[in-house]
Structure formats: C-alpha cells, structure tokens
Amino acid sequence: MKRRRRTEILIQENGQLAKKLSATIIDAYECKEISEPQYGLTMIKMRESAKKSLFYIGEVLITEAKVEINNCIGIGIVVGMEEELAKQLAIIDAAYKAELPETITWRGQLIEAEKQNTKERAKKQAELFKTKVSFETMEV
Amino acid sequence: MGYVPVKGGTEAIDASIKRLKYERLKGNETIEIQTIMSTMRGMIDQVMSESSLYSPFLAAIAIKQAEGSMEEAVFLMRAHRSTLPRPYYSKTVEPETMLVERRISASFKDIPGGQLLGATYDYTHRLLDFDLINESSESIQRWLQNYQTELQKVDAFDEVKYFPKVVDYLREEGLFENYEGNNTAPKDITKQSLQFPSTRSERLQVMTRGQTGAVTSLGYASLRGYGQVHPTVGEVRVGAVPIYVGHPNEMEHDIEDDFYIGDIKVTEVESFVPTQVKNANNEYELQFEIGYGICYGQNETKAIAMSILDQCLEHPEADFPTHDEEFVLLHIDSVESTGFISHLKLPHYVTFQSKLDSVRQVKKEVQEVEN
Numbered sequence: 001m002k003r004r005r006r007t008e009i010l011i012q013e014n015g016q017l018a019k020k021l022s023a024t025i026i027d028a029y030e031c032k033e034i035s036e037p038q039y040g041l042t043m044i045k046m047r048e049s050a051k052k053s054l055f056y057i058g059e060v061l062i063t064e065a066k067v068e069i070n071n072c073i074g075i076g077i078v079v080g081m082e083e084e085l086a087k088q089l090a091i092i093d094a095a096y097k098a099e100l101p102e103t104i105t106w107r108g109q110l111i112e113a114e115k116q117n118t119k120e121r122a123k124k125q126a127e128l129f130k131t132k133v134s135f136e137t138m139e140v
Numbered sequence: 141m142g143y144v145p146v147k148g149g150t151e152a153i154d155a156s157i158k159r160l161k162y163e164r165l166k167g168n169e170t171i172e173i174q175t176i177m178s179t180m181r182g183m184i185d186q187v188m189s190e191s192s193l194y195s196p197f198l199a200a201i202a203i204k205q206a207e208g209s210m211e212e213a214v215f216l217m218r219a220h221r222s223t224l225p226r227p228y229y230s231k232t233v234e235p236e237t238m239l240v241e242r243r244i245s246a247s248f249k250d251i252p253g254g255q256l257l258g259a260t261y262d263y264t265h266r267l268l269d270f271d272l273i274n275e276s277s278e279s280i281q282r283w284l285q286n287y288q289t290e291l292q293k294v295d296a297f298d299e300v301k302y303f304p305k306v307v308d309y310l311r312e313e314g315l316f317e318n319y320e321g322n323n324t325a326p327k328d329i330t331k332q333s334l335q336f337p338s339t340r341s342e343r344l345q346v347m348t349r350g351q352t353g354a355v356t357s358l359g360y361a362s363l364r365g366y367g368q369v370h371p372t373v374g375e376v377r378v379g380a381v382p383i384y385v386g387h388p389n390e391m392e393h394d395i396e397d398d399f400y401i402g403d404i405k406v407t408e409v410e411s412f413v414p415t416q417v418k419n420a421n422n423e424y425e426l427q428f429e430i431g432y433g434i435c436y437g438q439n440e441t442k443a444i445a446m447s448i449l450d451q452c453l454e455h456p457e458a459d460f461p462t463h464d465e466e467f468v469l470l471h472i473d474s475v476e477s478t479g480f481i482s483h484l485k486l487p488h489y490v491t492f493q494s495k496l497d498s499v500r501q502v503k504k505e506v507q508e509v510e511n
Contacts, residue, residue, distance in 0.1 A: 002394075002396035002397060003387075003396070003398065004384065004396045004397065004398045004400055005396070007399050007401070008382075008400040011400060011401070011402055039224060040224055040225045040228070041193070041224050041225070041226040041227075041228075042226070042227075042228040042229065042230055042383065043226055043229045043230065044194075044230045044233060044383060044404070045230050045231070045232050045326065046232065046233045046235070047232050047234055047235065047321065048432045049235050049305055049307060049408070049410055049430070049432060050410065050429075050430035050431065050432035050450070051319050051432075052319045052321045053322040053324065053326075053340050053341065054323060054324065054325070054326045054341060055326045055340070055342075055344040055345055055348075056326055056330075056341070056345050057233075057344075057345070057348050057406070057434060057436070058193065058194060058349060058436060059192060059194065059221065059226065060193075060195070060230075060401075060402075060404055061193065061195035061197075061198060062401060064227060075387070075399070077228070077385060077401045078401055079194075079383065079401050079402030079403070079404070080195065080197065080402065118299065118300060119296060121239070121300045122296045122297040122298065122299055122300050123297075125239075125297055125301060126295060127294050128241055128258060130291075131242075131256055131257040131258055131259075132255065132256050132257075133255040133256075135250065135255075
C-alpha cells in the first residue's frame with residue numbers, strides 16, 4: 001500500500017493500529033533511531049478559490065521522527081505533539097521501504113481500518129446533517 | 141540623538157515579574173490546559189489564526205500564561221514559532237478537499253448540497269445563561285448522554301460527502317470569470333519583508349494572520365463608505381482540510397507517495413462583489429468579482445472582513461484608505477501594532493527631556509519678547 005493512503009488510515013485511526021504494527025517490527029528487527037521525535041513546523045500552501053492562485057495560510061506544529069531498518073530510513077510526520085505516533089509511523093514507513101514481509105500481511109488490517117474510519121466520518125457527517133436547513137417558501 | 145543606557149531597575153523588574161505571577165495565582169485556582177482546549181474554542185482559534193501557528197495545545201498554554209490576554213498570547217506563540225525549525229512545506233491544499241461541518245450562503249437559498257448550519261451562535265439569544273454558574277460534571281455527562289442517544293438514531297451516510305463550491309456553478313453559467321489554476325510559487329512574508337506593490341500571495345498571507353479586530357474594523361470601514369466594496373456572501377464554510385507533504389529525499393514525485401500528516405480546521409469565505417467593467421464595445425457592464433477570505437479555526441467575521449479587504453486591495457485605484465495596501469497591510473498585524481503601541485510606555489527619558497527643553501526655550505523667548 002502506498003504511503004499517502006497508508007498514512008491517512010493510520011493517522012485518522014485512533015493510533016492503536018500504528019502502535020500494533022510498529023510493535024511487530026520492533027520485536028523482530030533492529031530499529032535504529034536516526035532522529036528522535038522532535039517538534040517542527042510545516043508551512044501550509046493553499047489555493048484560494050477567487051483567482052485560483054497560491055498563498056501561504058500559515059504554519060502548523062508537527063512532530064517528526066526518523067528510524068532506520070535494514071539501511072532504509074523511514075519518516076513519521078504528524079500534526080501536533082505526538083511523539084509516540086511519529087515514531088510508530090517512522091517505523092512503519094521504514095518497514096515498507098525495506099520491503100519487510102510483514103508489510104504484506106498488514107494490507108488487510110489497513111483496509112479494514114480504512115473502512116472503519118470512513119464509516120465513522122460518514123456517521124459524524126450524517127449527524128451534522130441534522131442542522132441542514134429545509135427551506136419552505138411562505139405565502140404572503 | 142543617541143540612546144542613553146541606564147541601570148537600576150533589575151530588582152524592581154524581578155519583583156514585578158514575581159508580582160505578575162502572584163496576580164495569576166492569588167485566587168488560588170488554576171485552569172487545566174485540557175479545560176482551555178475543551179471550553180475556549182473561539183479564543184484558541186483566534187490565537188492560532190493571529191499567530192499564524194496552528195496548534196490548539198500551544199495556543200491553550202499561551203492563553204493560560206497570558207491570563208487570557210489575546211495580544212500577549214499571540215506574542216508568545218509568535219516567539220515560540222521562531223524557535224522551531226520548519227522542515228516541510230505542504231503540498232497545495234485544494235479548498236474542495238474540505239470536510240465541511242458548516243456551510244451557508246447569503247446569496248442563494250438553494251445551494252447544491254444544501255445549507256448546513258453546523259455549530260453557530262448566529263441564532264442564539266444573547267442573554268447571559270446563569271445556569272452556567274452551577275454547571276457540574278454530572279449535568280454535562282447527562283446532557284452528553286442524551287445528545288449521544290439522540291444521535292445514535294441517525295443513519296450513517298454510505299460515504300463521506302464533499303461539497304462543490306457555490307461559485308463553481310456560477311462560473312459554469314458564465315456569470316463569473318473562470319480562472320485557470322495559477323501555480324506561481326507564493327511569496328512568504330516570514331522569509332522576505334513585505335515590499336510594495338505587494339503580490340496577491342503576500343496580501344492574503346498578511347490578512348489571514350491579521351488581528352481579528354483590525355481586519356474586522358477595516359472591512360467594516362469599507363462597507364460604511366471608506367471603501368468601495370459592499371459584497372454579498374456567496375459561501376461561508378467551516379471544516380477540516382487535509383495536509384500532505386512530499387518526501388524530502390525521494391527523487392520520484394508520485395502523489396501517492398506523499399505523507400498525510402493530519403487535518404487543520406479553517407473558515408473560508410467567498411464574497412460576491414458587483415463591479416463595472418468595459419466590454420468589447422467600450423461600454424460598461426455589470427460583472428461579479430470574488431473577494432476571498434480564510435483563517436485558521438472558526439472565525440467567520442474575520443474571514444468575511446478579509447474577503448472585503450481582499451477585493452478592496454485588488455482595486456487599488458479607488459481613492460479610499462481601505463484600498464491602500466500600505467494602509468491596510470502594515471496596520472493589521474497583532475504583534476506589530478500592539479508592539480509598537482506598547483513601546484510608547486518604555487522609557488523615553490532623553491527624547492522627552494529634549495522636547496521639554498525645546499518648549500522651555502520657546503516659552504522663555506516669548507516671555508523675553510513680551511517683557
């Protein structure tokens with residue numbers, strides 16, 4: 001599974017899956033910490049919808065960690081102060097880079113978690129739709 | 141005139157800082173960071189927006205440390221921001237990717253996808269709720285439980301819905317100019333000082349981090365006649381947008397290999413402004429233009445005011461202060477304006493002594509002439 005989809009699933013999930021998957025790698029491989037979780041900033045580039053040009057809306061606080069497994073460096077980046085999650089994401093990223101066999105078995109769990117994430121989001125959105133206006137034009 | 145160093149205030153300053161801490165603690169009460177994050181949503185959003193740093197947790201610490209002073213909290217956040225590295229720039233956030241939690245239009249009753257009120261003060265009575273004095277955790281639990289029970293009855297959608305922009309429909313009708321995506325790299329005012337004439341990216345960056353009160357006041361001034369923009373709000377939307385960054389070292393740039401790093405909540409506004417333009421026959425005809433406003437968190441007044449000022453600054457020829465980019469952009473930053481005003485209370489002994497000497501001299505000369 002590619003990184004974009006994988007990180008979406010792992011970050012939108014409550015962190016339990018990232019913890020579980022990274023634990024299996026820590027137990028079986030040497031995970032060398034290249035850079036311990038540290039705080040930094042990401043500048044956010046946006047497209048405005050009036051003239052469709054680009055601008056910077058501002059920065060967001062992130063936590064970043066780097067881990068090496070079998071000479072492959074993995075990076076974990078997440079919004080907020082999330083040391084544990086950043087490190088777990090870095091381990092998982094390194095595992096995919098090193099093409100460890102465990103990653104093949106992760107696919108099913110990730111897809112299941114993705115379904116659950118989507119279901120929860122769709123439920124929350126449906127709840128918000130209770131505030132949708134139903135206009136009726138009045139006769140005067 | 142040079143500055144004259146003086147000393148002798150060290151002990152007084154130490155005592156003053158201690159006194160400041162005493163003022164914060166003397167009530168023998170404290171407020172948890174988590175409590176601020178859970179209950180001061182509007183304040184946190186404003187601090188994040190004006191400091192241009194998205195972090196509810198840091199904003200909550202700043203609010204606690206500043207005892208609720210907005211300008212001090214923003215100052216603390218900006219100062220902290222300057223100590224952090226910036227290893228990444230995000231990929232372009234496209235506004236259509238917003239997971240909307242509130243979306244209204246003042247221009248059309250029926251908008252595709254419908255109007256979603258979400259959470260808003262707009263329809264509340266502005267009467268103080270004295271029941272809050274005795275609000276207990278039990279009563280909160282009870283209310284939440286009832287609300288959750290009510291929500292459980294709601295059937296989930298099959299999939300997450302993303303709303304089209306109201307303006308896109310009008311563009312399809314040819315009522316608004318349709319712009320191609322412009323990928324010119326934006327300028328960054330935190331890296332390069334603002335120069336005039338400014339670029340659109342610089343203007344938007346300055347305004348989105350502007351002080352809420354200042355942006356609102358100048359937007360209001362434009363409406364009242366100190367500007368030529370009086371828009372109709374096409375769409376206000378509040379929601380979360382996803383942030384992605386590219387890998388710092390990988391040579392191949394496949395979008396599927398980007399990192400998703402999380403969401404941020406923003407308020408985004410498109411205001412429709414009627415303008416007169418000359419057509420091919422050199423005749424004036426009415427056309428709509430769009431003023432754009434956006435800010436961190438939920439702060440609709442600021443975003444709407446920004447959309448007015450955006451449109452003002454797109455038309456600098458108008459002879460009004462709100463159309464003057466130097467006037468607007470150099471006076472709306474919280475740290476700059478509060479910092480400069482505040483510096484007036486710092487010692488100006490020599491400067492003032494000099495002014496005093498001049499006045500005394502003039503008075504003396506006048507007296508001599510009169511005698």
